[in-house]
Amino acid sequence: MTWDIKDIQKWGWRQHPLGGVIKDPGNSCQFKTGGWRTFRPVRDEEKCNQCLICYVFCPDSAILARDGKITGIDYDFCKGCGICAAECPKDAIQMIDETMAKKDNAGKFR
Ligand code: SF4
Ligand code: SF4
Numbered sequence: 573m574t575w576d577i578k579d580i581q582k583w584g585w586r587q588h589p590l591g592g593v594i595k596d597p598g599n600s601c602q603f604k605t606g607g608w609r610t611f612r613p614v615r616d617e618e619k620c621n622q623c624l625i626c627y628v629f630c631p632d633s634a635i636l637a638r639d640g641k642i643t644g645i646d647y648d649f650c651k652g653c654g655i656c657a658a659e660c661p662k663d664a665i666q667m668i669d670e671t672m673a674k675k676d677n678a679g680k681f682r
Contacts, residue, residue, distance in 0.1 A: 575589070604648045604649060605632060605649055605650075605651045606634075606646075606647050606648045606649055606650055606651070608651045608652070609647075609650060609651055609652030609670055610652055610669070610670055611652045611654060611667040611668065611669060611670060612647070612650070612652060612667065612668055612669075612670050612673045613645055613650065613652065613654070613656050613657055613665045613666070613667055614665065614666050614667075614668055614673070615642065615645065615664055615665050616664045616665070616666065617664075619662045619663065619664035620642065620660075620662060620664040621662055621664075622640070622641050622642060623661060623662070624637060624640070624642065625659050625660060625661060626642070626656035626657075626659060626660055626665060627642060629655050629656060629659045630650075630655065630656050631653065631655065632649045632650060632651055632653075633646075633649070634646045634647075634649045634650035634651075635656060652667070652670065654667050
């Protein structure tokens with residue numbers, strides 16, 4: 573779509589097209605935010621005592637849990653904010669450089 577904006581300086585608010593409109597509520601699961609990540613949280617299962625604090629604090633619901641236990645991290649949605657690592661009382665989550673995470677495992681993501 574191409575807009576004719578040569579007179580945009582004279583436009584009133586009604587002439588500006590709507591922006592940022594969500595027409596289909598509940599679509600956030602289609603918007604994978606993991607691509608924003610610079611640092612990747614990696615959980616040490618030996619140190620983790622399954623307190624679930626990281627699960628509670630993660631703003632993206634990217635810490636996966638089942639039957640009261642952490643089962644993994646959903647890297648499709650984890651933005652790498654590091655809150656889980658900062659809040660973990662056992663220092664069981666390490667934030668590692670995303671590119672190094674890829675290199676460390678010869679193509680396999682940790
Ligand atoms: S780094 Fe942030 S988004 Fe990713 S799992 Fe931890 S708290 Fe959630
Ligand atoms: S906050 Fe730390 S110790 Fe608690 S469940 Fe998460 S990784 Fe494990």
